[in-house]
Amino acid sequence: MQVFNSVNKMQEWCRDYKMQGKKIGLVPTMGYLHEGHLSLVKEAVKSCDIVVVSIFVNPIQFGVGEDFDDYPRDISRDTNLLEKENVHAVFAPSIKEMYPEGYSAFVQIEGEITRKMCGASRPGHFKGVATVVSKLFNICQPDLAFFGQKDAQQVMVIEKMVKELNFSLEIIRCPIVREQDGMAMSSRNAYLNKEQRQQALILSQALNRAEDEIINGERNIKKVRETMHELINESPQAEVDYIIICNALDLSDLQEIRGKVLIALAVKIGNIRLIDNLQVEV
Amino acid sequence: MQVFNSVNKMQEWCRDYKMQGKKIGLVPTMGYLHEGHLSLVKEAVKSCDIVVVSIFVNPIQFGVGEDFDDYPRDISRDTNLLEKENVHAVFAPSIKEMYPEGYSAFVQIEGEITRKMCGASRPGHFKGVATVVSKLFNICQPDLAFFGQKDAQQVMVIEKMVKELNFSLEIIRCPIVREQDGMAMSSRNAYLNKEQRQQALILSQALNRAEDEIINGERNIKKVRETMHELINESPQAEVDYIIICNALDLSDLQEIRGKVLIALAVKIGNIRLIDNLQVEV
Numbered sequence: 001m002q003v004f005n006s007v008n009k010m011q012e013w014c015r016d017y018k019m020q021g022k023k024i025g026l027v028p029t030m031g032y033l034h035e036g037h038l039s040l041v042k043e044a045v046k047s048c049d050i051v052v053v054s055i056f057v058n059p060i061q062f063g064v065g066e067d068f069d070d071y072p073r074d075i076s077r078d079t080n081l082l083e084k085e086n087v088h089a090v091f092a093p094s095i096k097e098m099y100p101e102g103y104s105a106f107v108q109i110e111g112e113i114t115r116k117m118c119g120a121s122r123p124g125h126f127k128g129v130a131t132v133v134s135k136l137f138n139i140c141q142p143d144l145a146f147f148g149q150k151d152a153q154q155v156m157v158i159e160k161m162v163k164e165l166n167f168s169l170e171i172i173r174c175p176i177v178r179e180q181d182g183m184a185m186s187s188r189n190a191y192l193n194k195e196q197r198q199q200a201l202i203l204s205q206a207l208n209r210a211e212d213e214i215i216n217g218e219r220n221i222k223k224v225r226e227t228m229h230e231l232i233n234e235s236p237q238a239e240v241d242y243i244i245i246c247n248a249l250d251l252s253d254l255q256e257i258r259g260k261v262l263i264a265l266a267v268k269i270g271n272i273r274l275i276d277n278l279q280v281e282v
Numbered sequence: 283m284q285v286f287n288s289v290n291k292m293q294e295w296c297r298d299y300k301m302q303g304k305k306i307g308l309v310p311t312m313g314y315l316h317e318g319h320l321s322l323v324k325e326a327v328k329s330c331d332i333v334v335v336s337i338f339v340n341p342i343q344f345g346v347g348e349d350f351d352d353y354p355r356d357i358s359r360d361t362n363l364l365e366k367e368n369v370h371a372v373f374a375p376s377i378k379e380m381y382p383e384g385y386s387a388f389v390q391i392e393g394e395i396t397r398k399m400c401g402a403s404r405p406g407h408f409k410g411v412a413t414v415v416s417k418l419f420n421i422c423q424p425d426l427a428f429f430g431q432k433d434a435q436q437v438m439v440i441e442k443m444v445k446e447l448n449f450s451l452e453i454i455r456c457p458i459v460r461e462q463d464g465m466a467m468s469s470r471n472a473y474l475n476k477e478q479r480q481q482a483l484i485l486s487q488a489l490n491r492a493e494d495e496i497i498n499g500e501r502n503i504k505k506v507r508e509t510m511h512e513l514i515n516e517s518p519q520a521e522v523d524y525i526i527i528c529n530a531l532d533l534s535d536l537q538e539i540r541g542k543v544l545i546a547l548a549v550k551i552g553n554i555r556l557i558d559n560l561q562v563e564v
Binding site: 007011015018019100102103104105106107108109110111113130134135138139141160161164165166167168 | 384
């Protein structure tokens, strides 16, 4: 397995394989890998000739006062894990390599899809995501790029970007990987102390409660959201950022629960903002 | 020569040649081709295996009240000209094909480089340019893309975009092609009536005057600009939009004329806004 820090060398390496007709898979990550990431990697290894995993904590997708500095990092542990998965290359550039002095080129998906949910709580977040992902696509020229459904809004923004900017590649969405107790895997779970970890279960529990209600016939969005809110408020350290029930295809608002529905939420446990989601088809 | 209107078919066609290891050249145009465009095409034919010329009057780079509706179009004349140049494919998509309903993905180069000159007179113009050029790059996957120095600011914006977003291609700048009397070729020259055409000569004349002064030792930017202003004001129908003398490498301001200098101007002849420029090295 090769590790690249240089944009040019990574790009050249990928270009060579591309010219040989190899199918390149890219798994963009911010590192501190968990089973969720590794499920993407396994999927990529299964379906591609060459697999590149990028590890880059992207500063421009973090807002002022967010956890960029504290974001967990462990590149040697990550590369060990990836070597075991038979990944061909790791791309781990420095910030300066990705955003040299005077950098000013950005990609932005405008409109409702980036304005609501995490876009409302984290202004500029999806501009940072779209920009870094565009760069990674241009550097690695993948045929397939793998993203987790855990960041449901992110993967939709990227799918829209790929379609509208005509990137010559396909996005593969992979399902959320959960701990045994239902907690969605996330690098940010590393922030949680034991008590917070227990309280953080409330995210998946609220989603399951919502799903149960819908299966039992509830079609009123407001009622389901209220149930989720109440449940979460029972946890003393939990504070709802948003709970949304919307069209799973484009995040548009719904009058009632109908068709493919996304239930998504962001909850702060102490200072730690966690997200989770679930899709239901009615 | 093939003519494509479909993004997918154009992209597939280019992908096939790319996989065969062919060197693809792209010449993006808004059509109504003149010798300036054809000089780019000839350069592309000389240096590439496969040459694609795009013809697309890009609505999102025109502002409200600008000449999008009136912009001259003659696709059959254009395709005839390109056939004679041994171009391999013309890409002439519809607006709907490039910007389907709900479109919201944009590329923007922020900062001084897009704020001054044409960026000041035409807000949003370079966002439209960067977006359409990104799309064309992704669709045609060129190794080389050819742009004219006539749109000096545009080519610099695109070069910055290519570098910063890591597009895997090279921009080739081609020199301005001029009529015998010095007038820079432009599709917009078709708007000019006989008298306006005569008055439009003032653009290249003002540039030549500035160059002469600099060759004769003038290093004061303000003085050179004043000379140009005065000369242009002698033409009754000419109205200066901007005259700028700046660093030719990054459009940054200069204290005095020194190094590689760009002299650029935009002048309205009646309703018709024309641009021209010239580089001097001191």
